[in-house]
């Protein structure tokens with residue numbers, strides 16, 4: 330179990346992590362979600378004792394990281410897959426970690442096998458692809474057979490097979506009763522992996538909820554209706570006591586409703602329909618709404634992706 334209480338980190342006048350209090354429990358995958366710059370990596374670094382909190386505290390099974398004897402056997406982490414000596418082979422990299430943590434040499438072969446790197450165990454890490462580097466980082470996290478595992482954006486840059494593999498691995502680690510804490514900035518990824526969700530924005534806690542509860546409260550379903558007789562349809566629906574949301578696109582939206590009664594009402598009143606479909610608002614939309622206030626770098630929909638002057642220059646050149 331990982332417990333954070335009032336955890337805060339300031340760099341000068343910038344607050345990277347702001348009074349975070351939550352618990353990461355065993356037996357489930359806990360997703361740690363937030364937009365870029367939200368403070369996920371800083372929080373994870375403080376859990377590992379790599380950064381010192383300005384205020385608050387972190388406990389790992391009741392202890393500070395520095396108090397853990399042979400810490401890799403308590404908590405295994407993948408923070409930065411590139412943090413490997415490129416001149417060392419995968420085997421030697423893991424052997425160094427094992428020897429400095431009192432872990433038997435035989436374990437190196439086991440974890441290489443688990444992550445599928447046995448065939449390249451003697452190859453130098455600098456020749457590894459992004460995916461192989463991630464697998465090596467995960468092998469390092471698994472080396473001490475720890476009860477707690479922490480992964481910072483483990484699927485970044487991986488192909489679909491690699492993503493599927495990591496997802497399955499995290500779930501099986503949790504099913505073995507371990508504590509699994511994984512960060513991401515993708516809601517869609519978390520929806521497939523995590524049982525519990527901690528969402529932060531600008532260092533602050535925005536949600537601490539089960540995934541099921543998040544889906545239940547945020548996956549709004551509605552019926553979208555389009556008709557060339559829009560005004561007539563609005564009258565019919567209002568007349569039947571149905572609440573309708575008018576969208577800017579000309580479509581009408583009926584909250585949480587069923588499609589059938591709307592279709593029947595339209596038919597009874599001779600209204601032509603061009604669309605009658607059930608829609609589900611995506612979890613990604615819910616996440617974006619939740620974090621909208623706290624996104625550090627916004628791209629504005631109403632401004633072009635490049636300054637006007639550049640585009641003008643290209644036009645002239647064409």
Ligand SMILES: Nc1ncnc2c1ncn2[C@@H]1O[C@H](COP(=O)(O)OP(=O)(O)OP(=O)(O)O)[C@@H](O)[C@H]1O
Pocket residue numbers: 340343344345363364365366367368369370371372514
């Ligand atoms: N050593 C540092 N010195 C100054 N500011 C820092 C330092 N480390 C992080 N920050 C700032 O703290 C904030 C949180 O950064 P952090 O890397 O923890 O976010 P993150 O959620 O992991 O983001 P990302 O998804 O982009 O990795 C950012 O605004 C960042 O610029």
